Amino acid sequence: xxxxxxxxxxxxxxxxxxxxxxxxxxxxxxxxxxxxxxxxxxxxxxxxxxxxxxxxxxxxxxxxxxxxxxxxxxxxxxxxxxxxxxxxxxxxxxxxxxxxxxxxxxxxxxxxxxxxxxxxxxxxxxxxxxxxxxxxxxxxxxxxxxxxxxxxxxxxxxxxxxxxxxxxxxxxxxxxxxxxxxxxxxxxxxxxxxxxxxxxxxxxxxxxxxxxxxxxxxxxxxxxxxxxxxxxxxxxxxxxxxxxxxxxxxxxxxxxxxxxxxxxxxxxxxxxxxxxxxxxxxxxxxxxxxxxxxxxxxxxxxxxxxxxxxxxxxxxxxxxxxxxxxxxxxxxxxxxx
Amino acid sequence: xxxxxxxxxxxxxxxxxxxxxxxxxxxxxxxxxxxxxxxxxxxxxxxxxxxxxxxxxxxxxxxxxxxxxxxxxxxxxxxxxxxxxxxxxxxxxxxxxxxxxxxxxxxxxxxxxxxxxxxxxxxxxxxxxxxxxxxxxxxxxxxxxxxxxxxxxxxxxxxxxxxxxxxxxxxxxxxxxxxxxxxxxxxxxxxxxxxxxxxxxxxxxxxxxxxxxxxxxxxxxxxxxxxxxxxxxxxxxxxxxxxxxxxxxxxxxxxxxxxxxxxxxxxxxxxxxxxxxxxxxxxxxxxxxxxxxxxxxxxxxxxxxxxxxxxxxxxxxxxxxxxxxxxxx
Ligand SMILES: Cc1ncc(C[n+]2csc(CCOP(=O)(O)OP(=O)(O)O)c2C)c(N)n1
Ligand SMILES: [Mg+2]
Numbered sequence: 001x002x003x004x005x006x007x008x009x010x011x012x013x014x015x016x017x018x019x020x021x022x023x024x025x026x027x028x029x030x031x032x033x034x035x036x037x038x039x040x041x042x043x044x045x046x047x048x049x050x051x052x053x054x055x056x057x058x059x060x061x062x063x064x065x066x067x068x069x070x071x072x073x074x075x076x077x078x079x080x081x082x083x084x085x086x087x088x089x090x091x092x093x094x095x096x097x098x099x100x101x102x103x104x105x106x107x108x109x110x111x112x113x114x115x116x117x118x119x120x121x122x123x124x125x126x127x128x129x130x131x132x133x134x135x136x137x138x139x140x141x142x143x144x145x146x147x148x149x150x151x152x153x154x155x156x157x158x159x160x161x162x163x164x165x166x167x168x169x170x171x172x173x174x175x176x177x178x179x180x181x182x183x184x185x186x187x188x189x190x191x192x193x194x195x196x197x198x199x200x201x202x203x204x205x206x207x208x209x210x211x212x213x214x215x216x217x218x219x220x221x222x223x224x225x226x227x228x229x230x231x232x233x234x235x236x237x238x239x240x241x242x243x244x245x246x247x248x249x250x251x252x253x254x255x256x257x258x259x260x261x262x263x264x265x266x267x268x269x270x271x272x273x274x275x276x277x278x279x280x281x282x283x284x285x286x287x288x289x290x291x292x293x294x295x296x297x298x299x300x301x302x303x304x305x306x307x308x309x310x311x312x313x314x315x316x317x318x319x320x321x322x323x324x325x326x327x328x329x330x331x332x333x334x335x336x337x
Numbered sequence: 338x339x340x341x342x343x344x345x346x347x348x349x350x351x352x353x354x355x356x357x358x359x360x361x362x363x364x365x366x367x368x369x370x371x372x373x374x375x376x377x378x379x380x381x382x383x384x385x386x387x388x389x390x391x392x393x394x395x396x397x398x399x400x401x402x403x404x405x406x407x408x409x410x411x412x413x414x415x416x417x418x419x420x421x422x423x424x425x426x427x428x429x430x431x432x433x434x435x436x437x438x439x440x441x442x443x444x445x446x447x448x449x450x451x452x453x454x455x456x457x458x459x460x461x462x463x464x465x466x467x468x469x470x471x472x473x474x475x476x477x478x479x480x481x482x483x484x485x486x487x488x489x490x491x492x493x494x495x496x497x498x499x500x501x502x503x504x505x506x507x508x509x510x511x512x513x514x515x516x517x518x519x520x521x522x523x524x525x526x527x528x529x530x531x532x533x534x535x536x537x538x539x540x541x542x543x544x545x546x547x548x549x550x551x552x553x554x555x556x557x558x559x560x561x562x563x564x565x566x567x568x569x570x571x572x573x574x575x576x577x578x579x580x581x582x583x584x585x586x587x588x589x590x591x592x593x594x595x596x597x598x599x600x601x602x603x604x605x606x607x608x609x610x611x612x613x614x615x616x617x618x619x620x621x622x623x624x625x626x627x628x629x630x631x632x633x634x635x636x637x638x639x640x641x642x643x644x645x646x647x648x649x650x651x652x653x654x655x656x657x658x659x660x661x662x663x664x665x666x
Contacts, residue, residue: 041594042522065492065528066459066520087579097493132379134441136457196493304660308379308441309430315653 015185017162018124021168022086025170028058029084030051035062035071036088045090046126046185054109058320066116069073072098072123076106076175084170090255092127092179093140107150121175127267128181128219129317132264134280137314140269142179142218143276146246152176153246154200155220157187158211161244164198172200181219205257209237212263215254215280217243220267220318226322231317238327246276255287262293263330267318293333297326344554348621351612354553355622356630358388358609361412364421364636365584367642368411368442370427372588375430378646379441380457384412386583389608390515391416393556394483397564403451403482405462408443409515409582410455413485414593417492419447421637422644431648438651439659458484459520460493467499467608470508474570481567489520491537492528494573503573504541511560512538512575515550517582522594538575550580550609554615583607615665 012020025032034049040063043050053061064071068089075087085197089095095102102123109117129138146153152174156165162180169176205222207228214224221242226237228301258264264284268277277298286295302316352653365383365465372381384391391412396418398404406413414424419435427434428442436446453469456462466484473480490496491514503510514534519523525532538545544566548559563574582602585592604610616622 038521041527043591043593044519063523063527065523066489067492067494068382069494084622097458097495132441134379134439134444136443136461137380252500304655304657305439307439307656308436309438309651310378311650311653312430312438312656315656 006010010174011188011190012159012178013185014159014162014189015046015048017159018166019052019182022049022052022088022165023055024164024235025086026060026154028044028167029170031082031084032086033062033083034086034088035058035075035149037066037090038221039063039088041336044088048185049088055088065200068094068097069101072211073101073105075121075123076109076119080109080117082286084120086124086166086170089123089125089173091137091182093137093139094127095125095141100315102145102151102175102177102245103148107148111150118173119175120170120173122169122178123175124178124180125180127179128183129301129306129313130183130219132308132313134308138306140301142177142246142253143268143270143279145177146276146279148247150175150199150271152253153176154216155178155244157184157218157242157244158206159187160192161198162190165200167300168264170196179218183219186221187222188216191198200245201250203234203244203253204242205239205253207238207240209239209261211237211261212239213257213261213267214238214240214267214323214327214328215243217246218268218269220269223318223320224267224323226320227327230320230324231327236327236331243263249280249283249285249289254283258288259291262291263334264292264296265299265323265326265330266296267299267323269318272298273303275300292329297330299326314325342433343615344558346554346616346619346621348616349495351621352577352626352630353611354557355393355612355616355627355632358553358612359630360421360635360637361388361391361415362609363631363638364411364415364641367638369584370581371428371642377442378430379443381428381442381588382409382586383408383584384582385517386603386607387517387550387580388412389553389556389612390513390578390580391538391549392562393553394513396557397406397561398483399480400453401480403466405453405469405474405478405482405484406445406455407459407462407465408455408457409487410440410445410485411415411442414445414447414452414455417447417452418450419445419452421593423447425638425641426648428431429648430650431645431647433644437659460490460495462486463490463495464501466510466512467503467508470503470510470537471506471510472574474506479568481511481564483511483513485513485515486514487520488514488518488534489528491534492515493521497537500538500541500543500573500575504543504548507570507572509567509570510573511563512573514575514577515580516577519595520588521584521586521590522648524589524594530623534577535575543573545573545575545577545626547577549577550578551606552612553608553612560659
């Protein structure tokens with residue numbers, strides 16, 4: 001018998017929340033299984049799946065060889081065949097070895113088969129920079145994946161979403177990519193009392209404000225909240241919108257918030273050129289151009305492969321300071337609120 | 338099976354091999370401490386236990402040959418001749434590092450020594466090695482490319498695609514698989530239906546042999562023969578170096594997947610002990626010799642650390658330098 005799930009009100013880390021999400025899913029449905037590199041014996045490269053092998057056995061916590069294309073493809077096949085696979089690709093960086101399977105198979109099969117087949121597959125990936133791991137281990141490619149029709153892209157940034165987005169993803173009949181920012185695993189917090197499920201459709205206002213909308217997701221959400229805190233000390237009230245889902249985008253929430261505040265700063269750890277931040281900007285320009293008091297500003301990662309040295313990496317990434325400065329630019333270009 | 342014959346060795350030669358292995362061992366042990374002191378950050382993969390592979394292999398290469406490596410490449414870099422201060426400075430993230438602070442432990446580069454980098458994508462280097470060898474062949478350079486990779490890489494498509502291409506086109510690549518029995522926590526027999534890696538190479542009509550990677554003399558002899566053979570232009574060769582990693586995979590690994598007893602057993606047949614035992618048994622070296630070699634190695638490491646400490650940081654104004662080789666605007 002599995003242990004009872006811990007009291008949902010107790011403090012937990014983001015890592016624990018993801019682990020509990022996995023446990024609940026494995027308990028709830030015998031078709032669910034987890035596979036990926038070092039998810040079992042090693043305990044998960046970020047210790048997310050630690051203990052699950054002992055609890056659920058090697059058939060359901062399945063260690064794979066270093067064969068990203070093969071095991072992601074096998075996940076697609078298993079989903080077609082009636083199982084509910086959760087495939088862990090250790091990090092988004094290595095998902096590039098499986099990109100063909102994700103893009104040419106998972107994302108296309110439903111449409112290409114005229115709706116005869118669907119791929120209820122969940123892929124979990126750690127993403128992002130900030131740990132001095134250098135270029136090949138610091139990519140933020142969730143915006144890229146959000147380019148692809150047929151996929152659903154989730155970016156849980158809170159303990160609640162880490163705990164409950166997985167179940168919603170598993171309920172989805174389509175391939176879902178769940179991006180967990182590697183910097184968030186150690187974040188501690190409390191689950192919202194009484195919460196038992198979350199939806200995948202709505203962006204969430206994490207802080208209300210009237211002067212400017214900060215639009216963010218993942219680790220950038222927390223940097224934006226820190227910036228909003230700082231701005232509040234000088235009387236500027238920033239609204240912070242957590243996108244939560246990058247595809248499909250909750251356009252209504254974005255436009256509604258920007259209409260209220262009349263100013264927008266987009267914070268994205270992806271590069272600026274050809275990016276998710278460009279997409280969000282365009283939607284705002286397309287639909288709320290005449291509501292804006294100032295041009296939209298973006299805070300993104302510098303256009304370099306992320307460097308190793310800390311001072312260079314820090315300089316490359318969005319930071320609360322850069323967000324505060326961007327907000328001040330926006331306010332100056334529109335006259336103070 | 339691996340060759341078990343005792344290869345002849347002189348005092349001078351034996352001590353030189355020992356010195357090179359100790360340079361790596363002392364460097365790695367210092368890195369371990371420096372990580373604790375947060376001087377080195379990011380991922381750090383140490384080479385303890387595998388020194389005989391780098392030392393035995395690199396000696397047969399010419400300066401004009403190309404070398405492609407992995408993220409566990411400090412040893413490869415040092416014996417290839419990248420100055421230890423430049424390697425240490427890279428681990429510190431300094432401007433004087435061999436990648437100007439942008440690469441760190443997993444991405445050591447040196448164009449002048451034709452060292453094409455540590456690569457942090459498992460098996461990512463193999464196709465690059467094939468391409469370097471293609472250039473060597475087409476440009477009739479009589480140089481070869483040596484490509485290091487782990488047992489984990491063998492599961493990747495890039496391994497199979499690269500072996501096939503190199504063999505099909507008869508390219509001068511020496512594939513050196515460092516089989517340390519684990520890919521992070523996944524043992525070779527948990528990842529491979531066929532655990533004899535040489536069999537896979539033969540499937541691509543490539544000559545392949547296992548080598549006792551704990552015996553630096555065996556590595557040296559086998560690689561030297563293989564290098565000569567590859568240089569004739571008749572095609573690539575794969576050598577499977579049977580070795581073991583003494584330390585954790587990286588600095589974040591509690592090693593739940595293997596017994597301490599297993600590690601201890603391998604430590605008893607480690608490359609440095611194996612060589613010193615043999616040299617002592619042959620009366621070719623004393624404990625004093627060992628201590629002197631170790632002292633010298635540590636002094637070199639001390640100097641490298643001092644250099645790294647004293648070196649400047651790259652200016653943040655240069656953050657976007659080197660993204661393109663040519664002018665952008
Ligand atoms: C394509 C890819 N997938 C996963 C990883 C994560 N990873 C880093 S090292 C490693 C194990 C590789 O083992 P092996 O090739 O045997 O080399 P060793 O570490 O033993 O030297 C894994 C899974 C990676 N870096 N690249
Ligand atoms: Mg290995």
